[in-house]
Amino acid sequence: MNDTTAWRAQAEALLNDIADATRDGPGITRESYGPGEDAALQLLEQHAAALGLACEYDRARNLWMRLADDTRTDPVVVIGSHVDSVPQGGNYDGLAGVVAGMLVLSSLRGRHTQAAPVRVLALRGEESAWYGRAYMGSMALLGRLPAAALQLPHRTGAGAGTLGDAMARCGADVDAIARGESLLPVAAVAAYLELHIEQGPVMVARGWPVAAVTGIRGNVRHNRVRCIGEAGHSGAVPRWLRKDAVLAVAQLLSRMDEHWRVLLQMGMDLVMTSGICTTPAQSHAVSVIPGEVQFSFEARSQDA
Numbered sequence: 147m148n149d150t151t152a153w154r155a156q157a158e159a160l161l162n163d164i165a166d167a168t169r170d171g172p173g174i175t176r177e178s179y180g181p182g183e184d185a186a187l188q189l190l191e192q193h194a195a196a197l198g199l200a201c202e203y204d205r206a207r208n209l210w211m212r213l214a215d216d217t218r219t220d221p222v223v224v225i226g227s228h229v230d231s232v233p234q235g236g237n238y239d240g241l242a243g244v245v246a247g248m249l250v251l252s253s254l255r256g257r258h259t260q261a262a263p264v265r266v267l268a269l270r271g272e273e274s275a276w277y278g279r280a281y282m283g284s285m286a287l288l289g290r291l292p293a294a295a296l297q298l299p300h301r302t303g304a305g306a307g308t309l310g311d312a313m314a315r316c317g318a319d320v321d322a323i324a325r326g327e328s329l330l331p332v333a334a335v336a337a338y339l340e341l342h343i344e345q346g347p348v349m350v351a352r353g354w355p356v357a358a359v360t361g362i363r364g365n366v367r368h369n370r371v372r373c374i375g376e377a378g379h380s381g382a383v384p385r386w387l388r389k390d391a392v393l394a395v396a397q398l399l400s401r402m403d404e405h406w407r408v409l410l411q412m413g414m415d416l417v418m419t420s421g422i423c424t425t426p427a428q429s430h431a432v433s434v435i436p437g438e439v440q441f442s443f444e445a446r447s448q449d450a
């Protein structure tokens with residue numbers, strides 16, 4: 147068995163074990179600072195031990211792995227990602243980056259002193275689905291999780307406890323986190339690398355096995371834009387006297403779509419979406435000319 151075949155088998159075994167332990171309907175569920183995430187971390191520890199990796203937890207209860215005999219204290223290259231998921235999410239989202247890091251560590255054995263020390267970081271609490279806030283494990287680690295965030299209720303209601311309760315249950319140092327104490331000296335990190343599944347369809351469409359992220363798009367959002375027309379009887383108002391809000395918004399969005407195409411041709415990075423577009427439920431009807439449309443508008447770009 148060559149190296150690549152062996153690594154593939156190791157990666158599949160680890161990914162499948164964790165999928166089996168956290169399966170939930172059509173996907174997997176690994177709640178942030180909750181049971182599925184705990185199960186995933188325990189299995190990572192077991193596989194790490196089998197690969198000869200040493201494990202330890204930081205005070206935000208993120209899991210760190212290293213080659214057992216690599217105790218160098220130089221700034222480390224961190225390879226990592228998150229192990230939690232949205233409810234019934236995908237097995238590879240986050241976890242693939244942790245598993246890739248473990249295989250890198252394992253492949254460095256015997257020649258690791260030729261390069262900077264590598265650590266693998268399995269982060270907890272990245273997904274906002276559980277407490278309405280993202281990046282909880284990494285922000286807590288850096289002393290940047292606001293104390294108020296610890297009071298956020300679980301998605302199923304306050305009866306299920308707060309983020310602070312869940313973190314404490316996992317053994318995190320909630321007092322230090324509330325004080326905004328940095329639990330990781332940032333100077334100890336030389337670089338951070340994260341392998342992640344692509345969230346979009348481009349790599350599959352282009353047939354690329356792997357690609358580098360060149361940036362993350364920032365966004366501008368208008369959650370509720372109103373277009374006001376004039377309601378009227380669909381059988382009684384002739385075309386020339388109509389002010390149809392639906393047709394106006396349709397025209398506006400198709401003009402913007404055309405504008406978008408031109409900006410792309412000019413070399414700009416841009417995506418735009420109107421994910422919500424509705425007539426008011428209390429007054430709309432098949433036989434009423436729409437007098438109002440509400441829609442959302444979001445634009446994202448890597449350009450300033």
Ligand SMILES: [Zn+2]
Pocket residue numbers: 228239240342
């Ligand atoms: Zn992810």
